[in-house]
Amino acid sequence: MSHVFGRHANVHPPSVARGDGCYLIDDQGKRYFDGSGGAAVSCLGHSDPEVIAAIKDQIDKVAFAHTGFLTSQPAEELADLLVANAPQNIDRVYFVSGGSEAVEAALKLARQYFLERGENSRHKVIARKQSYHGNTLGALAVGGNEWRRAPFAPLMIETSHISACFEYRGRAESESAFDYGQRVANELEAEIERLGPETVMAFIAEPVVGATLGAVPPVEGYFKRVREICDRYGILLILDEVMCGMGRSGTLFACEQDAVAPDIVCIAKGLGGGYQPIGATLCTKEIFEAIKDGSGFFQHGHTYVGHPTACAAGLAVTRAILNRELVPRVAEMGSRLRAALTDAFGQHSNIGDIRGRGLFLGLEIVEDRASKKPFDPKLGIHKKIKKSAFDAGLICYPMGGTVDGIHGDHVLLAPPYVLDESHIDEITSKLKTAFQAIG
16 A cells, blocks of 8 residues: 555556656556656656766765855856846846746745835736646636636635637637737736736736646737736736746747747746756846845745756756757657647547647647537546556646636647657557547
């Protein structure tokens, strides 16, 4: 009997024994192609020798030192490398242990920034429906995943939610994609006015929405309009690139493709590639200097902030992504994977949409293609797909509640950047097997 408190009390998954490139192997020897990188984490696969060597080398020197006393060379070098490749005006990096922590830090940083400026009334956050920003209470509050939020709603900070930029579901036949994007972006301005501009501190969004919607990118012009609105009212733009960043969408930072720069950006997952738990909150020089020239102390922190071994892993992963030119490879292989998915499922009676950017792709499952009607959630289609794909030797990331938090199903794919053509064939063939298995 296991004493591990797992994700599901009545599910006992196989035990992983080792990793081999894009594959995970259980203790019975069965191989699984990691088609979702866990949860868009394992960007370099599971056995990268350079990353493993960097971790071992750091442990041989020192595994941990608390940042209340000391900084470390890996943290300094990783911060320099990230800033050198970050969006315009990003100047400082605050290291944490994962995506939820990165979002929590971003929210608290935004609040303290306005306190340092004497704008004490600014505390409200605007976010989007059908978003996901993490599972700690602050991150869960700004997220728009109703299924996850509902049990803990009484514990959450005040947040309001506007529409997602979800073209497949939201654009009217009478409007262009651009006009649709402007319409939903303008909801931000309306909400700021409703709340009172002097009370709003930030708007948070995923450039490409991950787990909750299934790799949904914005339409052209959406984020430019959002940036204009934030600037007009003096509120901070926080971009959550925990899933879609670090090359996953075909550029190192996903927001590069929308030609916008955030005030704060959160990264994790692909930053450490699963080799160590690490995330980061990056901010502009202006935000940092408001703290520096004010109280001088960010009133936040965790024991493992700036963990040297985690930073050594993040540095090795980031160097690999950049030095091996994996970002353009993601764009190229993503196009090939999307073409293969379109060939295999583009006319499938139960696939309504195939979407995404780079190696961050989603397939939305529908009962009827013409009306886009989703399946009854009682059928648990996404759960059946996950099981049948896993049985076939494919790890993918299906989710439910795509449409409104209750209805709708999708499959998210986020394979390692090092996959090859044979792996694309393997993904499509095993997905076919999974769909056939559930009828």
